[in-house]
Amino acid sequence: MIGQIGAVAHLLDSVTIKFDWPGLDIRNPAGQQLSLVEFKFNWLTSAGTLLLIAGLLTVPAIGIAPRRALSRYADTYVQLKWPIVTVMSVLAIAYVMNASGQTATLGTWMAAVGGLFALISPILGWLGVAVTGSDTSSNSLFGALQVTAAQRAGIDPLLAAAANGSGGVLGKMISPQNLAIAAGAVGMAGREGDIFRRVLPWSIGFLALMCVLVYLQSLPVLAWMVV
Numbered sequence: 001m002i003g004q005i006g007a008v009a010h011l012l013d014s015v016t017i018k019f020d021w022p023g024l025d026i027r028n029p030a031g032q033q034l035s036l037v038e039f040k041f042n043w044l045t046s047a048g049t050l051l052l053i054a055g056l057l058t059v060p061a062i063g064i065a066p067r068r069a070l071s072r073y074a075d076t077y078v079q080l081k082w083p084i085v086t087v088m089s090v091l092a093i094a095y096v097m098n099a100s101g102q103t104a105t106l107g108t109w110m111a112a113v114g115g116l117f118a119l120i121s122p123i124l125g126w127l128g129v130a131v132t133g134s135d136t137s138s139n140s141l142f143g144a145l146q147v148t149a150a151q152r153a154g155i156d157p158l159l160a161a162a163a164n165g166s167g168g169v170l171g172k173m174i175s176p177q178n179l180a181i182a183a184g185a186v187g188m189a190g191r192e193g194d195i196f197r198r199v200l201p202w203s204i205g206f207l208a209l210m211c212v213l214v215y216l217q218s219l220p221v222l223a224w225m226v227v
Contacts, residue, residue: 003050012044026099036099079184083133083177090132094140107148117153118218121146121160122167122210126203129168133177138168155218159226163214170206173199 002008018040026034043049059069077084097103111117124146128138142164150160172178179192188195216222 003045009045013042015044016040016042034099036095079181080177083181086132086177087134087137090134090137091140094137097141098144103144104148107145108152110145111149111152114153115155115218116215117149118155118159118163119211119215121150121163122170122207122214125164125167126171126207128164129171130174133172133175135165135168135172138171139165156226159214159217162226163210166210166214167207170203170210174203 003012018038020037021039024037026037028034055073058064059066094103113120124142125135125138128142129135132138132141139161143161146160146164147157150157174196176192179195182188183190183192183195213222217225
């Protein structure tokens with residue numbers, strides 16, 4: 001909350017660094033350099049850094065010994081090592097696909113279904129999060145594809161982008177990474193399969209409702225909901 005206050009956010013953002021990635025030269029057919037080569041290192045305003053700062057402030061506030069807190073942080077990173085690698089890999093793939101035109105090509109191909117694309121749009125986000133465990137990764141991977149396909153199919157791109165994120169949220173509960181974290185947190189390590197079988201029907205059911213809702217929002221019936 002404090003980090004979102006105007007003056008504080010401006011102060012934190014004052015140390016943000018922008019630089020062109022060394023050795024990376026990507027240009028469009030006109031020979032102009034793409035903005036993808038610029039890397040924005042907002043190391044104080046990013047959500048992860050703010051959460052880390054909040055955690056460090058919480059340690060003395062609730063009286064946890066520094067050594068115990070450090071041990072917990074280390075255990076957490078060990079537990080999340082493969083999800084971290086997965087998210088980084090997916091983001092890398094997303095950059096390559098966006099820069100090479102693969103995302104636009106796939107979006108054009110998927111737009112062939114026309115107005116029915118709104119019905120399947122949430123499924124893409126659902127699959128993206130189910131595989132990667134991250135809504136951010138899913139949006140990076142399929143966000144541009146959703147917008148391209150929506151534009152080609154005559155659907156509001158804002159609706160398609162929102163559908164990707166909304167469907168992704170419903171994929172969180174069946175993501176292997178999130179299941180592992182949840183099982184470990186409640187002392188059910190090794191029983192991820194049991195949790196998966198319980199939550200899968202709910203995830204699919206909510207996804208079906210989301211698909212219908214997005215489809216109706218693409219029609220005059222509920223078009224007023226898209227602002």
